[in-house]
Amino acid sequence: xxxxxxxxxxxxxxxxxxxxxxxxxxxxxxxxxxxxxxxxxxxxxxxxxxxxxxxxxxxxxxxxxxxxxxxxxxxxxxxxxxxxxxxxxxxxxxxxxxxxxxxxxxxxxxxxxxxxxxxxxxxxxxxxxxxxxxxxxxxxxxxxxxxxxxxxxxxxxxxxxxxxxxxxxxxxxxxxxxxxxxxxxxxxxxxxxxxxxxxxxxxxxxxxxxxxxxxxxxxxxxxxxxxxxxxxxxxxxxxxx
Numbered sequence: 001x002x003x004x005x006x007x008x009x010x011x012x013x014x015x016x017x018x019x020x021x022x023x024x025x026x027x028x029x030x031x032x033x034x035x036x037x038x039x040x041x042x043x044x045x046x047x048x049x050x051x052x053x054x055x056x057x058x059x060x061x062x063x064x065x066x067x068x069x070x071x072x073x074x075x076x077x078x079x080x081x082x083x084x085x086x087x088x089x090x091x092x093x094x095x096x097x098x099x100x101x102x103x104x105x106x107x108x109x110x111x112x113x114x115x116x117x118x119x120x121x122x123x124x125x126x127x128x129x130x131x132x133x134x135x136x137x138x139x140x141x142x143x144x145x146x147x148x149x150x151x152x153x154x155x156x157x158x159x160x161x162x163x164x165x166x167x168x169x170x171x172x173x174x175x176x177x178x179x180x181x182x183x184x185x186x187x188x189x190x191x192x193x194x195x196x197x198x199x200x201x202x203x204x205x206x207x208x209x210x211x212x213x214x215x216x217x218x219x220x221x222x223x224x225x226x227x228x229x230x231x232x233x234x235x236x237x238x239x240x241x
Contacts, residue, residue: 001210001240004079004195005039005233006048006223007032007070012062016224017052017172028227033069040074042233046099047078048197048221054083056140064093071097081128081165085109090117094124102165104128105138107156108145118160126163126195127156129186132170141169149182153190164194165221171199175224178205180212187216197221203231203239210240 008015014032028035036047049070053061063082071078080093081102090101100123107114107127117125130137131149138145153164166186168179178199187194193216196209200222209217220240226233 001206001217002045002195002219003206003233003236003240004046004048004219004221005044005226006050006197006221007036007039008050008052008223009063009066009082010052012066014227015052016227032066033073036070036074036078039233040076043237044076044233046076047074049078049080051080051082052140055081056142057083064096067093067098068096079126087113087116087120090121090125094121098124100124100126100163102126102128104130107152108136108138108147111159114156114159114161123162125161126165127161128165128167129153129156130167130169131182132168134182137169150185150189153186153192157190157192161192164190164192165197166194167197167221168199172197174199175201175228175230177201178209178220180205180208180217183209183217184213187213193218195219195221200225201230203235206236206239 014028014035016026049067051063053063067080077099079100080098084090084103085106093101129149129152130141134148136145136147136149136152166183171179176199183196196217209220
């Protein structure tokens, strides 16, 4: 089980949202680049960086530049998502050195663009499926779509996507525990490797993800639990082994 620390960026600062709500952002002290370095030094195999301003379609944000600095500062792969709705957006961040990009809203708004992205960048494209109550949400988690996470997971597998990042938005940032069953349902419907996200509160959550769905859930994104010192990254890495 790969443990991937999250760095969510809002106006260039490291924050965590609660249930995806932009008004409920808690700012954590520290330069995001230094936070990235500390995670890398502690043994993180990858970082998950999110441009929340981009997800909310807010302009004039410094987040893309901060992401570039993070990519340059660490020697481990960086996975980046948030507001990547055009092919040019994806190309820009990949040319900046991102190992993998996560697209979400784009998937429902233009299957043609998703097809083209997979043609251009192959396994560097992952699909982020964010859901509340089992139904997909897009546009910064503010638009409810008429499709379930399981239905969308089955659909995107047909496009040659190599991975899904599944987030239960209702649990994200709440420290109430991960939705292992729904994450497993997404993995089974797609037949793809799935990265779990949202609600991790304890090492027991990581242990549960290791066993609930075999090897289908092979990684987990951890954010608030690390920032709130529920456990250390080193402890999480040992648990994931």
